Amino acid sequence: MGPVRGNIGHIQLFLRDYPVVWLSLGLGLLVVPVRPEILSPLNLETLALAIALLLVLSLGQSFVLITAGIDLSLPAIMSLASVVGASYLAGNSDLTGTPLSILTAIVAMLLVGLAIGFLHGFSVAYLRMPAFLVTLASLMWVGGIAVWYTESVRIPVPEGFIQVWYGRLLGIPVPLWTVAILAVLAHFILSNTVMGRRLYAVGHGLQTALVSGVPIGRTIVFAYMTSGLCASIAAVFYTARLHTGSPELVENEVLLDCIGAAVIGGTSLFGGKGKVIGILMGVVFIALVGNCLNMLGLRYWHVIMIKGGVILLAAVLDAFQRRWSGAE
Amino acid sequence: MRAARWNVSKLGLTYAPALLYIGVVGTFGILSPSFLSIENFLNIFVQCSAVAIVAIGMTFVLLTAGIDLSVGSIMFLCSAIAGVSVVRGDLPISLALLFMVIGGLFCGVVNGYFIARKGMAPFIVTLSMLFVARGSGLWITQTRAMNLPDTFRQLATTRVLGIPVPVLVLAIVLITAHLILTRTVFGRQLYAVGNNPVAAERAGIDVPMVLIAVYMISGTCASIGGMLTLAQLAAVSPNLGQGRELDVIAAAVLGGASLFGGRGTAFGAVLGAVLVETVRNGMNMVDANPYVYPVIIGLIIFAAVFLDSNRHRQLARLRKRKIRTEAS
Amino acid sequence: MLRNWHLPFVVVLGFGLLSGCSEPSEQLRIGVAFETLQTEYWVASVEAIEAELRRRNIEMIEAVADNDANRQLDQIHILIARGVDGIIVSPKDSMTVIPMIKAANRANIPIVIYNRPPADNDGQSVTVVADNYEIAKATVEYMAERAVETGRKYKAMILIGDLGDINAIARRDGFDDAIRPFSDIIEVVARVPTEWSQDKALSGVTSALQVNPDINFVFASTDFLFPPLISALRTAGKYKKIGEEGHVLLGGFDGDPLAYSMLVERYLDADGVQDVYFDCAASVDAVVRMHQNQIVESIIRDPGFVIHQGNLEEKAGQMWGAQIARSND
Known part of the structure; x- marks a missing residue:
């Protein structure tokens, strides 16, 4: 980082590093005059909650992206965790609804994510399997188990x-x-701990990480377990929010949203780059686009097209910004 | 004695994926005799032809360390164009097919332009295209399903010398792609760009042109995949091709392509697609519980990747033992 | 344009007071939230609702969730934030609609559930739903009677929908209960779960036909699955008109344009029809009456009907698919 320039300097740096902030502000200002309801407390809460849901997934995903991996299994982990938690609650009729049973259910859900995350980390780190395929296979078989177990029946x-x-x-x-x-x-983990430095080191290159004494295996396992844990937390939220344990809580499209948000926020798919603040900006942007387009009440196909166009615009801006700051 | 064991294990490792495939075929063959008929194998090839062709195109992109998430949407957009021109415009089918190819090429050029000329991340550019192409397709069809005249379906059922047309199309695309990759300057440039873009640039390769070309190839293959899907269904439904990008990338990577570039063959992509379809078909034949399909397919992909990645390591180790001077 | 800048603050301040009584605007606004538009049935439904709203000079605000229940809940919250006077929602399943009902109840906005009834809950809502069980049962009974007339034995296949959807289960149950009395001549040999997807239906049906080449009685839980079904039947050389040798007894559900043309061309024996025009008019009517604080019964049932070769002329006028098919010609 450059020298400290006081608060204003920080803000300038921040805006320069994340042009997506400009885009979010611009988008908001464009929509407000047309749909002032967007600033109503009810909508701001809806928006904040949408940001929270996507942020959980993007944070977990970014730990893996930083190590130059990818986790495609998030929707499947969410499905399985949701089904496990809900059927545990439905099964214990004498305990149903007591704080203890709810706590146990949540712990069980988190364990699902941790266990599958461990399996991914182990396969990638110790069995040297490509992350994309390991987690894609899980997207199929873990999600498949959730559907098979419930035969698609929803659980209250x-x-x-x-x-x-x-x-x-x-x-x-x-x-x-x-x-x-x-x-x-x-x-805190990414910027102030040994584990954080190790994650970035692994992402920069295995050879250098190995030479500098990073325990590569454990670091990668940690990243995937974090990602699994975050997916489980998201599953707890989705299940509670929709009052339903279901193997089809989310469409796989949520993957594109959470990876897209991380990438727009400056995380690299090739590893070694990514900060929480940037990811937050990316998530705010993606959630805001969704909210604004729904607010405008456009036709379905226009919503999808504009969403694509705006994501491209964010990337173009980013490319310009890089060129500009490179020329400076 | 020692040398013999070495040879056996080397042989086993070299052909591990083939052995897995033979194992799969053998298991289903024992369980269901009709599985082993020639007719059924033709069936498998027909059903995976669309994914296989798109996976060939994807391999070109993966070779340059890129990714094309938009193929599923391009399949849909092109099908929608064909549907509208035939059903609403009363145009001849040959013209509709031409429009499809032009549509695929166009999407590919747009992808390639932003990636090559603006230096933007392929993930983000093609993610935007995923939304824009699907939105455009939904727009021109007004999200209506469209049923095509029967002549379309005859493309899938017509046979030349006893071979169904989709399999012939697959063979032509495969051989062309194979020749391009192995026998042309462009093919060598592709691998060079994937292995090290900076070095490729220095060696005088026009990297942006190569990048634009691979996305054009991918878009065109997606449009051909769209044609074959149309020919089988004789209908355009609004979710045609949705999520196909993951199947396609899985096929390509199963066939040996690396997401980090420089590795992959056209034959591999087809083998990957055939393996997945064989498993699905086999489970159909033995009348397995349909809910188990994704679980089994996921686990077999996992097994294939496990075998493949360990094979590389073991082979490297074996080779090292014999020829100590070989550099990695 | 500048005048509008102060509006957000007015709205923020005034929002709490707004719930309950509608804005003093002259025109009512109804939010219409559909889970998907992927089949003709849903498209026809949205268009029929839009037409009915326009007839009554009501503004429609559309939202489509693209199969995602969570996104649909967001859309409901956004409709509420926009201060609509009523909501018509076609949910993904019977459970995830419950938080939507509760959200609308909290905001005191009337909510009508279109086509997919919610599970038991303590919220206030009106459901407009076709009698899926009875319509499917009547359709399959008609097919079974035709089977009896031939005096032959039959092997049956059913294409089942997404089992999270109550309607898919009702149609399957209707099929089963209609077949049961005829179990001496009709044996169910294949149950293909399709999750309402053409791809899955195509591969499922293709393989089922390979394992049981003598299937000659097929019921599709939705007309949307006819294209892959026809494709697979054709490949197996089994797509024949009524009266031709090797005709497969075919039945469907929905009443879409393709089903109509198949009836006209004598490929299809019978189709269970949901009366889209009735359902949509009833939904709009219910939401308007709820807005006026009138009491509306909590379930409005569309009895539907079966259209078949015997009553094609007489019933086609009521079949939504027939009207679309005719207007396309």
Whole structure:
């Protein structure tokens, strides 16, 4: 990083590093006069919650992306975790809805993600299998197990569990607190711990990482377990939010959204690059685009086309910015 | 004695994927005798022809360390163009097929332009194209499903010398792609760009032109894949090709292509597609519980990747033992 | 344009007061949120709703969730934030619609569930749904009677929808209950789960026909799956008109344009029809009456009907697919 230039300098740097902020602001300003309701508290809350959901997934994904890996299995982990948690709650009729059973269900869901994440990390790090295919295979078989187990039948969840999403603390929805804590934690891990440095080192190149004594295997396993854990947390939220344990909670498209958000926020698919603040900006952008387009109430196909166009615009801006700062 | 064992293990490792394939075929052959009929193998080739052809195009992109997420949407957009021109415009089918190829080429050029000339990440550019192409397709069809005249379907059922047309098309594309990759200057340039773009640039290769060309090839292959899908279904539905990009990338990578560039062959891509389709077909033949399909297919992909990645390591180790001077 | 800049602040301040009573604007606004537009049935539904709303001089705000329940819930929240006067939603399944009902209830906005009934819940909503079970049962009974007339034995196949969708289950149950009395001559040999996807249907049916080449009785849980079904039957040389040697008894559900033309060309024996025009008019009517604080019964059932070779002339006027097919010609 360059020398400290005070607050204004920081802001300038920030805006220069993340042109997507400009784009988000521009998009918001464009829509506000047409649809002032976008600033209503109700919509801002909807937007904040959409950001929170996508951010959880993008954070987990970015840990893997930083190590030059990729995790395509997130939707499948979410499906399996959702089904496991909901059927556990549905099965324990005497415990249904008690805080203990809810806690156990959540722990079980998190364990699903950790276990599958471990399997991925182990396969990539120790069996030297390509991450793309390992996690793509999981997208099929883990998701397949969730569908097979339920035969696509949806499972209701008790009222107590739903509070994980709908509960409020100091007037602010619980998930916003949870995700804020997770983001701060992720930022701390990436920028202030040995593990963070190791993640970046692995992403920069295995040879150099090996030479500098990074325990490559453990680092990669950590990244995939983090990603699995984040997918499980997202599964807890989705399940509570939709009142439903289901193997089809999300479309696989959410993958493109979360990887796209990370990449727009400056994370590289080739590893070694990515910061929480950038990822947050990317997530805000993707969520805002979705919100604005829905607000405008355009036809379905126009929504999809504009979404594509705006993502391209973000990338063009980024390319310009790089060229400009390179010329400077 | 020692040398003999060495030879056996080397032989086994070299042909591990082939052995896996023979194992799969053998298992299903024992379980269901009708699986082994020539007719059924033709069936397998017909059903995977679309994915196989698109996977060949994808291999070109992967060789340059790029990725093309838009192929599924391009398949849909091209099919929609054909559907509209035949059903609404009453144009002859030959013209519709021409429009499809032009559509695929055009999408490829746009992808290639932004990636090569603006230096933008292929993931983001093709992600935008994924949305824009699907949105455009939905726009021109107004999201309506369209049923095509029967002549379209005859493309899939007509046989030349006993071989169904889709298999012939696949063979032609495969041989052309193979010759381009192995016998032309362009093919050598591709591998060079994938292995080291900077060195390729220095060696006088017009890297941007090569990049534009590979996305054009990928787009064209996607449009041909769209044709074959259309010929089999004789209908354009709004979710045609949705999520196909993952199947296609899986086929290419199963066939030995690397997401980090420089590795991959046209034959490999086809083998990858055939392997997956064989498993699916075999499970159909033995009347397996349909919910188990994705689980088994996922696990077999996992097994194939496991065998393949270990093979490379073991082979390298064996070779090292024999020829100590060989550099990696 | 500049005048509009102060609007956000007015709205932010005034928003809390707005719920309950509608804005004093002259025109009602209804949000229409569909989970998918992937089949003719859904497209025809949205268009029929739009036409009915236009007839009543009501503005329609459309949102399509592209198969994603979470996105649909977001869209419902956004419709509420836009202050619509009512919502018509066609949900992905019977469970994920419950938080949508609750959200609308909290905002005191009437909500009508189109086509897919919600599971038991304590929210307030009106459901407009075709009697999937009865229509499917009547359709298959008609097919079974035709089978009896031939005096031959039959092997049956059913294309099942997404089992998370109550309607898919109702249609399957209707099929099973209609077949049961005829179990001496009709044996069900294949159940192909399609999850409402043409791709899955094509590979499932192709293989089923390879394992059981003598299948000669097929019921598709939706007309949307006819193209792959026809394709597979043709490949197997089994797509024949009624009366031709080797005709496969065919039945479908929905009443779309393709089904109509198959009836006219005498390939299709019977089709269960959901009365889209009735359903859509009833949905709009219900949401408007709820907005006026009238009491509306919580389930409005569309009895539907079976169209078959015997009543084609008489019933075609009521079949939505027939009207679209005729207007295309």
